[in-house]
Structures are given as C-alpha cells and as structure tokens.
C-alpha cells in the first residue's frame with residue numbers, strides 16, 4: 001500500500017511538493033481553502049481584464065539556469081512564453097542629468113549597456129560602477145541555487161565538498177546583505193546617479209542583495225515574466241500535479257491537524273470532515289499552522305521569537321491598485337517611478353515620497369484589445385490596519401480604499417496623463433485581501449524580510465521537534481520568499497520524506 005500524504009495548501013510550495021512526492025510513489029492529495037490554486041501566485045478576472053498578482057519576474061525562465069532545470073523536472077517550462085524587459089525601470093528624478101539634459105534615469109537590464117550608460121553619466125564614479133557590475137557578474141558564474149540530487153551519505157558528502165566552490169558567492173551575499181541602496185548611493189559622487197540609487201527602495205530594511213541578485217538574472221534573461229501572468233505558471237503546475245495522479249480538494253479549509261501520541265494522523269476541515277494520512281505537510285502560512293492548526297502545542301524559543309518579530313520582520317504587505325485603462329499605452333515605459341512633490345500618506349499611516357506605475361503594455365492577454373492593465377503598489381508594514389478595519393467595519397474599510405483611490409487618480413492624471421474617465425475597471429487589494437484569500441500572516445507578500453544574516457538557518461524548519469510524521473514547507477522557511485523559493489522548498493521536503501522512508505529520491 002502506498003504511503004498517504006495530506007498536503008495543506010495549493011500554492012507553489014504545495015503543488016511542487018505534491019509533484020515530487022507523486023513522482024516518488026507517494027499517494028498525495030492537496031487541501032486548499034480557496035476555490036482555485038496558486039495562493040499568492042495568482043490572478044483573477046474582472047470586467048474583461050485579468051489582474052495579475054505576483055510573477056513579475058520568475059527565476060529560471062531561461063535554459064541553462066539552475067532554476068530552469070528545477071522547473072523542467074516538473075513542468076514543460078519551455079512551453080511558457082516569457083517576456084524579458086530591456087529596462088528594469090524608468091525613474092524620474094528631481095536632479096537633472098547634465099549629460100542627457102533629462103530627469104529620466106533608465107535602469108537597463110543588460111549589464112554591458114548599463115555599465116556604459118552609468119559611466120557615460122558619471123565618469124567620476126567609474127571605479128564604483130565597474131566594481132558594482134563586476135560583483136553582479138559573479139552571480140552569473142554559478143549554478144544558483146545548487147540543486148542537491150542525492151540522498152546517500154557518500155554522494156551528499158561529495159555534493160557538500162563541491163559546495164566549497166560557492167564560497168565567493170556566499171561572501172558576496174554577506175557583503176551585499178549589509179549594504180542598502182542608501183549606503184551604496186552615499187559612495188557615489190555624481191548627484192544624478194546618487195539620487196537614482198536612493199530612489200530604488202524607500203525602506204532602509206531592504207538590502208542591495210534584493211536588487212543586485214535579480215540584475216544578474218535579468219542580464220542573462222533568466223528572470224522573465226510569463227505572458228498571462230501568474231495564472232500561466234500555476235495552470236501548468238496544476239496540470240502536472242494532476243497528470244501525476246495527484247488530487248486537489250478546493251474550498252477545503254483545514255481547521256486542525258489531528259495528533260495522537262505526538263504523531264500527525266490527518267486533518268480536520270472546517271466542516272469537521274476528517275481525512276487520515278500517514279504524513280501531513282503544511283505549506284500554509286506558518287503562524288496559522290503553528291498557532292491554529294497545531295494549537296501552539298509545538299512551539300519553541302525560535303518560533304516565539306518569530307511571533308514577536310525579534311530577529312526577522314514580516315515582508316511588506318501591499319495595497320495594490322489594478323486599473324483597466326480604456327487606452328493602448330504602448331508608448332509608455334512598462335515601469336515608471338517618480339518622486340512626489342508632496343508626500344502622500346496612506347490611510348494606514350505609511351508615507352510615500354514616490355509613486356510607481358506598472359504598465360502591462362507588454363502583455364496584451366491581460367486586457368481587451370486596445371486597452372491596458374496597469375497596477376500601482378503601495379508597500380506597507382502596517383497590514384494589520386487594513387485587516388482590523390475589514391473585520392470591525394467593512395463599510396469604513398471600503399470607504400478608506402476609495403478615498404485613497406482618489407489620491408491615486410489625481411497623481412495619475414497629473415503625471416502619466418491617465419484621466420479618471422479612462423479608468424473603466426478598478427480593483428483594490430489590501431493586506432486584508434491577501435490574508436483572507438491565503439492566510440498569510442499580516443498580509444505578507446513573501447514571508448519574512450531577509451534579516452542581517454541572510455545565510456542563517458531557516459527560521460521555520462521543515463520538521464517540528466516532538467511531532468512525528470509532520471512537515472512544514474512554504475516561503476516562510478526561507479527569508480525573502482518568492483516563487484522559486486517555494487518551488488525549491490517543495491522539492492526539499494519531498495527529498496527529506498524520501499530519505500526518512502528509505503526511498504531513493506528521483507526528480508525524473
């Protein structure tokens with residue numbers, strides 16, 4: 001008889017774990033609270049538009065990259081059309097660029113072009129620029145992340161020895177995890193260049209690593225955007241999981257994990273239906289799993305410290321405006337960021353000195369012909385504000401969203417020449433939306449924010465001390481989160497389960 005595994009959550013982590021476990025002879029089924037798969041990596045239809053949430057860039061979109069190999073183990077990634085941007089952003093600055101007589105800074109994704117452009121603007125910063133580009137290129141010399149293949153002691157020891165060649169990368173990760181865009185900007189002499197780097201992120205919690213690492217992948221065209229957005233990727237994973245014999249139960253929210261003698265025995269849904277299994281994996285939110293589904297019975301010092309956010313903070317949540325514009329906006333840059341004359345304050349109290357518009361003019365599938373989907377994101381550390389308002393007074397919550405929208409429309413009109421009359425679809429997702437649909441704690445979009453020690457041990461581990469036959473695997477295992485991280489953790493948990501069950505892991 002096959003070992004039965006219940007998986008909580010049909011996000012990328014759950015689907016990935018499910019695919020790898022099916023390949024290794026386990027009988028799995030996924031229980032998903034929503035009516036569709038994807039979790040945070042999702043999209044939804046409204047008035048003829050497809051709203052895209054997540055997947056602005058996915059590592060592993062080009063042949064030869066490490067993540068490409070990993071995606072290819074479970075889906076035909078080559079069948080997904082990816083778009084690679086020539087420009088990461090266009091930034092409008094307050095400072096004028098003497099060289100070009102313009103306030104617009106172009107962040108090219110091609111490293112050669114970027115280096116040339118930066119030096120052209122600021123010859124006085126040549127040394128800093130060359131060092132920066134050289135360091136970004138270091139990431140390109142390695143298979144990132146290394147993919148472990150074997151679970152025999154000897155072979156994994158050999159893999160461990162091979163890892164030694166990754167030391168320069170680890171050194172660089174450490175170095176860039178101490179640097180922020182502000183500390184980097186402070187080293188530049190040219191005022192235009194300095195302001196352009198200062199404008200990258202508002203929050204000095206964000207490290208340069210978050211910017212530099214993707215740049216390496218953009219240049220090698222292995223961090224593309226899947227045409228159709230998140231749904232394109234998720235549909236592929238669902239198809240793959242089902243074709244491997246997996247079953248997804250939608251609208252099935254887990255209330256509790258059944259435990260007997262410190263062994264996970266199954267799950268109980270909200271309607272009290274019980275599903276027994278030999279093994280349970282939760283890929284749902286960490287807080288929900290530890291404190292609700294497991295009733296806080298297996299907490300330890302680390303988990304309590306995480307609850308208090310002593311060492312790590314949750315990744316930003318977001319107020320995301322998706323607007324359907326009754327116009328073809330092909331002539332505009334796909335991502336435009338500019339400083340505001342007067343700072344604006346979100347209803348949750350966060351102040352914004354800049355504004356950014358994401359124009360999906362490169363993905364015609366998201367809007368009816370001749371029209372364009374745009375999105376404007378306001379990142380916030382105060383997700384609880386929206387979450388609490390929605391619970392206490394939904395009418396007030398709705399009016400807060402609409403009032404905020406009026407501020408957004410005014411800026412769009414003034415800066416991007418999109419008038420209110422051009423907006424024919426409005427969708428506003430807040431941290432309360434992300435919590436409601438996916439349970440992610442405080443509406444976090446990517447789990448934990450990377451802390452000072454990026455290479456520290458996982459904050460939430462794959463297993464819990466004292467509880468047998470239970471595993472935890474989601475983007476909350478790895479600070480920084482993201483789609484490839486979810487893919488990888490699904491693979492890792494499958495490997496670990498194989499190892500514990502004396503099965504030689506196969507990814508084929």
Ligand SMILES: Cc1cc2nc3c(=O)[nH]c(=O)nc-3n(C[C@H](O)[C@H](O)[C@H](O)COP(=O)(O)OP(=O)(O)OC[C@H]3O[C@@H](n4cnc5c(N)ncnc54)[C@H](O)[C@@H]3O)c2cc1C
Nearest residue numbers: 009011012013033039040054056057254284445475482483
């Ligand atoms: C606006 C936005 C933009 C992003 N952009 C990018 C990007 O460009 N690139 C990138 O790599 N990443 C991006 N991310 C992050 C990425 O989407 C996530 O890190 C990743 O999808 C997390 O996957 P996961 O499966 O670990 O978790 P989740 O997506 O949270 O999946 C968990 C699943 O468990 C289900 N669940 C929860 N509780 C229960 C329960 N009690 N019972 C049953 N089911 C339950 C949830 O409904 C969900 O489907 C973005 C995220 C957001 C929100």
